[in-house]
Amino acid sequence: MTETALALTDVHTHIGRFHILQGVTFAVRAGGVTALLGRNGAGKTTTLRTIMGLWKASSGAVTFQDRPITAFRTAEIARCGVGYVPENTGIFGQLTVRENMILAARSGRMDRARLARVFGYFPPLEQFWNSSAGHLSGGQKQMLSIARAIIEPRKILLVDEPTKGVAPAIIDAIMEAFRDCNREGTTILLVEQNYDVALALAQDVVLMDDGSVRFAGAMEAFRSDPKLGENALGFAAARGPQRPAAPGWRAERT
Ligand SMILES: Nc1ncnc2c1ncn2[C@@H]1O[C@H](COP(=O)(O)OP(=O)(O)OP(=O)(O)O)[C@@H](O)[C@H]1O
Numbered sequence: 001m002t003e004t005a006l007a008l009t010d011v012h013t014h015i016g017r018f019h020i021l022q023g024v025t026f027a028v029r030a031g032g033v034t035a036l037l038g039r040n041g042a043g044k045t046t047t048l049r050t051i052m053g054l055w056k057a058s059s060g061a062v063t064f065q066d067r068p069i070t071a072f073r074t075a076e077i078a079r080c081g082v083g084y085v086p087e088n089t090g091i092f093g094q095l096t097v098r099e100n101m102i103l104a105a106r107s108g109r110m111d112r113a114r115l116a117r118v119f120g121y122f123p124p125l126e127q128f129w130n131s132s133a134g135h136l137s138g139g140q141k142q143m144l145s146i147a148r149a150i151i152e153p154r155k156i157l158l159v160d161e162p163t164k165g166v167a168p169a170i171i172d173a174i175m176e177a178f179r180d181c182n183r184e185g186t187t188i189l190l191v192e193q194n195y196d197v198a199l200a201l202a203q204d205v206v207l208m209d210d211g212s213v214r215f216a217g218a219m220e221a222f223r224s225d226p227k228l229g230e231n232a233l234g235f236a237a238a239r240g241p242q243r244p245a246a247p248g249w250r251a252e253r254t
């Protein structure tokens, strides 16, 4: 029997008059990495924001470790051990790197060993420790955003496109950081348009389209079904020409 860390059951989310999530149901296996895939506008970010309480579900349930958190405030959800790396970083540009990190550590103080580990993944954060975060490069801002989420051990990390617009060397560091967190027991729900990264990290896949779940299951099953690949072409195509085709896609398309 596999334990479920996070479950969404028939979740509907409205943004203003728009009905965005239209009955989203899936479970995230505890201790694993689940990739949340889908083309642009599929509802991936809205799903993470709904889990985080940043949008309120209009109906349905979000359950974290068997606790209904649908009605919880975002701060309470964070206190339950849910870390969040938002799309487009969500860092404080007016504050220094250090101040951004202090605010992210819920206990108010940073564990030195853990900070050293974070600097190991992302050396520029140490280099620019007392500089304004707003002056960091795009890739460095992404490092800071991830560092904020992992500076304390979380039970689950919700990560929204961490590798978007980031150079390959930094992608490797990001993957190493998530792998280590996962190894120490953190469950990860990862929105990712880079298929190579999703394939390398995730054992499970949730594929969304038009505010609904089209597939939820093992990565192996996802890869072996060409129809799912077609559906997901939105993100496969977005990988760009500079990276070689992932083996799964090549097999399906030749
Ligand atoms: N604040 C908003 N107001 C109105 N519509 C919104 C808002 N945020 C998202 N939407 C709409 O909800 C739908 C889902 O958006 P969402 O950002 O969740 O998609 P996504 O899968 O994360 O896409 P992407 O891959 O481009 O990040 C889209 O049609 C989008 O236009």
Ligand SMILES: [Mg+2]
Pocket: 044, 045, 046, 087, 160
């Ligand atoms: Mg998004």
